Amino acid sequence: MAPIEDRISARWIEVGTHVAFTILVLSFAIYALQILDPLVPLQDLVRLWQLPVDRFVAQTGAPTGWAWLRLLGKGDYLNLLGVAVFVVVTIACYARMVPLFIREGKRTQALFAFLQVVVLLAAASGLFR
Amino acid sequence: MDWWVWPVALLAVTFAMGIVAVLAGVGGGVLFVPIIGAFFPFHLDFVRAAGLLLALTAALSAAPSLLRSGLASVRLALPLTVVSSITSIAGALLGLALPTGALQIALGLLILAIAAVMWRSRASVHPQVARADPLSMALGMHGMYHDAALGRDVEWKVHRTAAGFVAFAGIGVIAGMFGLGAGWANVPALNLLMGVPLKLAVGTSGFLLIGGATSAAWIYLERGAVLPMLVVPSIIGVMLGAKVGVRLLKAAKPAHVRQVVLILLVLAGARALLKGFGI
Numbered sequence: 001m002a003p004i005e006d007r008i009s010a011r012w013i014e015v016g017t018h019v020a021f022t023i024l025v026l027s028f029a030i031y032a033l034q035i036l037d038p039l040v041p042l043q044d045l046v047r048l049w050q051l052p053v054d055r056f057v058a059q060t061g062a063p064t065g066w067a068w069l070r071l072l073g074k075g076d077y078l079n080l081l082g083v084a085v086f087v088v089v090t091i092a093c094y095a096r097m098v099p100l101f102i103r104e105g106k107r108t109q110a111l112f113a114f115l116q117v118v119v120l121l122a123a124a125s126g127l128f129r
Numbered sequence: 130m131d132w133w134v135w136p137v138a139l140l141a142v143t144f145a146m147g148i149v150a151v152l153a154g155v156g157g158g159v160l161f162v163p164i165i166g167a168f169f170p171f172h173l174d175f176v177r178a179a180g181l182l183l184a185l186t187a188a189l190s191a192a193p194s195l196l197r198s199g200l201a202s203v204r205l206a207l208p209l210t211v212v213s214s215i216t217s218i219a220g221a222l223l224g225l226a227l228p229t230g231a232l233q234i235a236l237g238l239l240i241l242a243i244a245a246v247m248w249r250s251r252a253s254v255h256p257q258v259a260r261a262d263p264l265s266m267a268l269g270m271h272g273m274y275h276d277a278a279l280g281r282d283v284e285w286k287v288h289r290t291a292a293g294f295v296a297f298a299g300i301g302v303i304a305g306m307f308g309l310g311a312g313w314a315n316v317p318a319l320n321l322l323m324g325v326p327l328k329l330a331v332g333t334s335g336f337l338l339i340g341g342a343t344s345a346a347w348i349y350l351e352r353g354a355v356l357p358m359l360v361v362p363s364i365i366g367v368m369l370g371a372k373v374g375v376r377l378l379k380a381a382k383p384a385h386v387r388q389v390v391l392i393l394l395v396l397a398g399a400r401a402l403l404k405g406f407g408i
């Protein structure tokens with residue numbers, strides 16, 4: 001049988017991925033069917049997506065950092081919720097491993113799991129902007 | 130051209146890519162970035178972000194069954210993941226800072242190099258590791274998995290761990306910079322350098338990729354480079370394609386599919402080079 005950390009990771013990833021994928025499909029349907037207005041009109045997007053990201057942001061007023069959370073009422077940025085769940089699943093999975101390794105006396109591995117959480121949170125925090 | 134043509138085209142192309150990726154045993158990211166970057170109108174910033182998310186979702190989808198079957202190991206992946214996650218942040222920042230032309234040229238050269246590595250590389254199913262090195266023992270990088278084909282348990286241990294850390298630091302930079310995923314590099318590094326049995330190397334490669342792709346993906350997300358119209362149809366297409374690919378796996382001839390992948394990579398790499406030179 002696979003070690004406990006592998007089995008628990010498998011369960012967390014499985015559940016999180018299903019939730020994220022469901023949100024992603026539903027939010028994209030809302031976007032493509034234009035049930036919610038997008039921030040960037042679909043007709044303009046075809047021209048704008050050829051620009052580098054800095055110019056795209058400047059021309060569209062697209063959010064950077066965590067500002068997209070304030071635009072969840074827009075069809076396009078609603079999709080980032082599903083994307084974020086995929087990414088958060090990973091952090092949650094590593095965070096779950098820390099107490100697990102400590103309980104099993106695997107302090108080195110607990111330290112690496114903790115470091116991994118710190119690195120991912122640092123990346124998410126906008127520290128490297 | 131109407132906007133809806135592009136998500137439909139993406140869905141179709143990434144569906145085919147998902148099938149081919151499974152049959153050829155490569156990650157979707159390594160095909161996605163050069164092909165979509167070369168033949169679709171999206172800027173490379175958006176394509177790289179989408180490539181990372183694609184690699185992440187594909188790795189997350191495969192991880193549960195690989196972990197449960199013992200063909201992926203958290204204790205093997207974890208220390209290496211920390212290193213590649215840090216360097217993939219640096220890679221993402223570097224990629225976003227470089228001029229597009231230079232990045233296209235670098236991408237073209239890299240894709241051609243990957244095609245050459247894939248063409249030349251010979252894996253070792255059960256590499257000989259005479260003695261595990263002290264660093265790997267201290268990090269708990271050893272264990273056992275059941276090989277159904279052999280009908281027995283296989284013990285594994287690793288060596289050259291310090292060199293492995295250096296290799297994964299480099300892989301992280303490249304993965305973050307180009308959004309390629311890293312299965313093409315993870316497997317040889319684990320298998321040929323560190324002496325991990327091939328099956329375990331393939332399975333663990335995906336779990337390793339999760340950490341690096343996540344950290345770099347945050348950087349792109351934070352900069353506003355995640356374009357839903359590009360990302361979502363691509364993820365759906367590749368996931369559906371991968372499911373069909375798994376079903377076709379029994380009947381397909383992987384060697385032939387691999388040759389098709391190599392040709393595609395050479396064409397996409399050459400196209401990226403030409404774009405980089407403004408041709």
